[in-house]
Amino acid sequence: MKPRVSLQDSALRNGNFSLRINPVRSEDAGLYEAQVKYNTEVHICHVELGVITVTLSPPRPVVEDELLLMSCNSSHRASLVETCWFHNRHLDPTSRTFCFLSGALSILRPAMSDAGSWRCQLRYSDNEIISATYNVQILGFDGPTNPVVYAAAGSAA
Numbered sequence: 001m002k003p004r005v006s007l008q009d010s011a012l013r014n015g016n017f018s019l020r021i022n023p024v025r026s027e028d029a030g031l032y033e034a035q036v037k038y039n040t041e042v043h044i045c046h047v048e049l050g051v052i053t054v055t056l057s058p059p060r061p062v063v064e065d066e067l068l069l070m071s072c073n074s075s076h077r078a079s080l081v082e083t084c085w086f087h088n089r090h091l092d093p094t095s096r097t098f099c100f101l102s103g104a105l106s107i108l109r110p111a112m113s114d115a116g117s118w119r120c121q122l123r124y125s126d127n128e129i130i131s132a133t134y135n136v137q138i139l140g141f142d143g144p145t146n147p148v149v150y151a152a153a154g155s156a157a
Helices: none
Strands: 006-007 019-021 030-038 040-047 052-057 070-073 080-087 097-098 104-107 116-124 129-136
Touching: 019 104, 052 116, 070 080, 070 116, 070 129, 080 104, 097 104
Parallel strands: none
Antiparallel strands: 006 019, 030 040, 052 070, 070 104, 080 097, 080 116, 116 129
């Protein structure tokens, strides 16, 4: 996993034996064990790392009016009950919500208004709720609806 994994040497002296993984990949999911030996004592800690993955198809960049498929998957072992997608472009009270059984969302003709923060929320049969946020950027024209623009001679347009 090198060079994605590190320990903070300065924190070790203070008893912090945290493992840092950056960036996390889906194959990193699983059970981790830490063993700390000090003199004759051995301390063991188990941590399970779950990973949630949001993918876009086609991968970046998303072009206005071309089919966009967003999918959301998790390493959680229980049965998936529901997937909800929340869109909130400007983080104001108005947002769009879509809920499905599967983890995918299709946008047939994405527009500039579809850009922004999308949150995927997965609900499982054991009542576990897992979510991740993904910022979608759309390439397109976000200008006036009238394609005629007037500019004064000698000015910048």
